[in-house]
Amino acid sequence: MTYQFSFAWIIQYWPVLAKGIGITLELTLVGAVLGVALGTACAWARALGPNWLKPVVAAYVELIRNTPFMIQLFFIFFGLPSLGVQMSELTVANLAMVVNLGAYSCEIIRAGIQATPRGQFEAGASLAMTPFETFRHVVLLPAMRRIWPALSSQIVIVMLGSAVVSQIAVEDLTFAANFIQSRNFRAFETYIVSTLVYLVLAIAMRQILSGIGWVLFPGRKA
Amino acid sequence: MVEFTLWDILRNLLLATRWTILLSLVSFVGGGLVGLLLLFARIGKRRFARMLAVGYIELFQGTPLLMQLFLAFFGLGLVGIDVPAWLAAGTALILWTAAFLAEIWRGCVESIARGQWEASASLGMGRLQQMRYVILPQALKIAIPPTVGFSVQVVKGTALTSIIGFVELSKAGSVVTNATFLPFTVYGLVALIYFALCWPLSKSSQILERKLNVAHRDH
Numbered sequence: 001m002t003y004q005f006s007f008a009w010i011i012q013y014w015p016v017l018a019k020g021i022g023i024t025l026e027l028t029l030v031g032a033v034l035g036v037a038l039g040t041a042c043a044w045a046r047a048l049g050p051n052w053l054k055p056v057v058a059a060y061v062e063l064i065r066n067t068p069f070m071i072q073l074f075f076i077f078f079g080l081p082s083l084g085v086q087m088s089e090l091t092v093a094n095l096a097m098v099v100n101l102g103a104y105s106c107e108i109i110r111a112g113i114q115a116t117p118r119g120q121f122e123a124g125a126s127l128a129m130t131p132f133e134t135f136r137h138v139v140l141l142p143a144m145r146r147i148w149p150a151l152s153s154q155i156v157i158v159m160l161g162s163a164v165v166s167q168i169a170v171e172d173l174t175f176a177a178n179f180i181q182s183r184n185f186r187a188f189e190t191y192i193v194s195t196l197v198y199l200v201l202a203i204a205m206r207q208i209l210s211g212i213g214w215v216l217f218p219g220r221k222a
Numbered sequence: 223m224v225e226f227t228l229w230d231i232l233r234n235l236l237l238a239t240r241w242t243i244l245l246s247l248v249s250f251v252g253g254g255l256v257g258l259l260l261l262f263a264r265i266g267k268r269r270f271a272r273m274l275a276v277g278y279i280e281l282f283q284g285t286p287l288l289m290q291l292f293l294a295f296f297g298l299g300l301v302g303i304d305v306p307a308w309l310a311a312g313t314a315l316i317l318w319t320a321a322f323l324a325e326i327w328r329g330c331v332e333s334i335a336r337g338q339w340e341a342s343a344s345l346g347m348g349r350l351q352q353m354r355y356v357i358l359p360q361a362l363k364i365a366i367p368p369t370v371g372f373s374v375q376v377v378k379g380t381a382l383t384s385i386i387g388f389v390e391l392s393k394a395g396s397v398v399t400n401a402t403f404l405p406f407t408v409y410g411l412v413a414l415i416y417f418a419l420c421w422p423l424s425k426s427s428q429i430l431e432r433k434l435n436v437a438h439r440d441h
Contacts, residue, residue: 063417065424066417066420071395072413075413161286163289194289
């Protein structure tokens with residue numbers, strides 16, 4: 001007996017999938033905005049910040065980059081409540097994604113900052129700007145323009161990595177797929193459909209992010 | 223009620239770490255071999271093979287590894303193979319690793335100056351000879367740091383195989399947590415073990431990059 005493929009069920013479960021897609025996108029949006037903000041702050045601290053702060057940020061970055069996202073998620077979700085920190089699944093998922101992307105984007109943005117010619121800092125100083133003003137007005141924009149492609153791919157990677165949050169019962173796209181296949185027992189088809197949805201999301205996100213790059217960081221790519 | 227000492231916990235986690243290491247090695251070596259085939263298809267002359275490789279890489283880089291694991295787990299079952307978790311885990315990780323390594327290596331091959339291709343062609347070398355004697359030896363040097371760096375992603379990727387039931391470090395972490403009710407300690411230790419595996423790889427990638435001084439070499 002050969003297996004009969006069937007995709008007709010998809011219409012029935014469409015609302016479940018749509019809700020899952022919504023949560024995955026919401027997680028990605030929050031993770032990307034706050035994660036890049038955290039990463040920018042950390043990059044500033046590591047490249048130009050006070051000396052006592054540098055090793056702290058370096059330890060954070062190394063720790064996050066060398067452990068799996070799933071373990072970070074489990075540590076926050078299962079481990080922190082024993083210290084009295086209780087959060088909802090969705091908050092944990094958001095927090096884990098921000099912390100994760102923060103570390104990766106820190107390294108990416110730092111590379112952009114370090115590629116800034118010394119003369120730029122000196123020029124800023126000679127205009128009587130404080131080091132922070134120089135960073136904010138002179139260094140950051142060209143640095144972001146330079147590393148935007150790398151940052152975009154990292155954001156897409158974080159979106160794909162968010163599939164794991166289904167394991168702590170956040171109702172994202174993967175959770176929806178798991179739910180559907182437990183109802184209709186068509187595991188393979190369900191996962192094919194959800195995988196293709198992820199693929200479409202990834203491709204669309206790449207386009208949107210490159211569009212955002214054009215708008216936010218106009219001008220010549222250095 | 224059994225009492226667990228810290229050593230009991232650590233010992234069980236370390237025993238499971240063997241499987242994380244083994245799976246990482248298998249995925250990396252297997253992925254490297256498949257990746258090499260993909261690389262040749264990707265940069266080859268045949269249009270069809272090239273498009274196939276592009277599609278493959280796009281598919282595996284544009285979808286979550288977790289989904290690939292699910293598909294391997296349930297898909298291999300449909301073909302009539304009784305799928306143990308390790309088989310699905312190994313298959314998915316090899317295919318996933320191959321896509322990334324092929325793309326990393328393509329960048330390295332393409333960074334070799336055009337003149338090298340032309341010079342070797344003018345010596346009457348065939349495509350395979352050009353690759354074997356001229357391009358790959360140079361590309362290899364550039365490829366080592368990012369390849370070592372990617373091995374970190376492979377080690378971290380193996381954590382996901384716990385979700386389809388392969389018992390490695392992460393799965394052992396869940397099991398031990400359920401037995402001891404000490405999630406903070408257990409997941410803390412699990413994270414530290416992963417760190418101990420990955421950090422030397424990350425560091426050596428950085429050191430190699432500096433040593434081979436690839437970034438600042440002009441072509």
